[in-house]
Amino acid sequence: MENIFYGKSFLKEIDFTREELLYLIDFAAHLKELKQKNISHRYLEGKNIALLFEKTSTRTRAAFTTAAIDLGAHPEYLGKNDIQLGKKESVEDTAKVLGSMFDGIEYRGFSQKAVEALAEFSGVPVWNGLTDEWHPTQMLADFLTIKEHFGKLEGLTLAYVGDGRNNVAHSLLITSAILGVTISIVTPEELFPEKSLIDLADKCAKQSQAKILVTADIDQGVAGADIIYTDVWVSMGEEAGFKERIDLLLPYQVNQNLMAKTKKTDTIFLHCLPAFHDLATEVGEEIKEKYGLTEMEVTDEVFRSNQALQFQQAENRMHTIKAMMAATLGELFIPKV
CATH class of the missing domain: 3.40.50.1370 (Aspartate/ornithine carbamoyltransferase)
Known part of the structure; x- marks a missing residue:
């Protein structure tokens, strides 16, 4: 063949x-x-x-x-x-x-x-x-990790929480729609993905029966999620916009309170890394000095929890x-x- x-x-x-x-x-x-x-x-x-x-x-x-x-x-x-x-x-x-x-x-x-x-x-x-x-290579690793954990992909719900305009959010939106995974992009309105991308995801979702949601409402966006996924708030080359992103995205930090909003006990956490979850990096120290934050997109508690599979994801x-x-x-x- x-x-x-x-x-x-x-x-x-x-x-x-x-x-x-x-x-x-x-x-x-x-x-x-x-x-x-x-x-x-x-x-x-x-x-x-x-x-x-x-x-x-x-x-x-x-x-x-x-x-x-x-x-x-x-x-x-x-x-x-x-x-x-x-x-x-x-x-x-x-x-x-x-x-x-x-x-x-x-x-x-x-x-x-x-x-x-x-x-x-x-x-x-x-x-x-x-x-x-x-x-795209990140997506293969992400969905392998999800399939290893749940034994399936179809019928699952993934909530991406954070910067909705970066490459990971784009790829998760489209790949979920293709694979039949229901996805929410949970992000401030200022960071919504482009309409053309949402339209493309909708088109893919019609074929796979997935549901697509782009929302600024955290409670609505993460309800029923099997997977909570986040990424750094500031992508490479955008470091000048740190203050603006922190102000926008601090309410979207993945902490235990946000994880609890899924109303599920077996929700897993994913992150494509690197993650700013503590002060063990120079950038982490700089952020603390400038903005008083000791954790950014994810808290150390969630990052080190049994629900967090980011290192399995990295190996994959x-x-x-x-x-x-x-x-x-x-x-x-x-x-x-």
């Missing part, structure tokens, strides 16, 4: 069907089991992978590196000082050069247009490790990225989905 993923890029979730995303999630669970049993799965033996990072990263870089090595590939890291996308060399020219030397390219940076141009001109699979608009970045790379670049037998 032909591998329907082979040669495809992974740029944003909307490019894939519900069945395809579920296949990648289940394939990741299989590869995770192989890794835990120390069974070799070198589907990309002898391949070379370029890792382009305009934005810094811990989990994405570590996940792509370990995933590539486990699959038998050689990862080559190219940081912002190594690549000149659009500065001294056009994205098109860079794509053609890298595509002639590497078998696959990961890009983590600012521009969705840049990652799409890399895919158009390189001639090899390109994987979006994060842009300002989308964070590697397993899901591995599944994505193996499926799009490896010679696999994949039944039709």
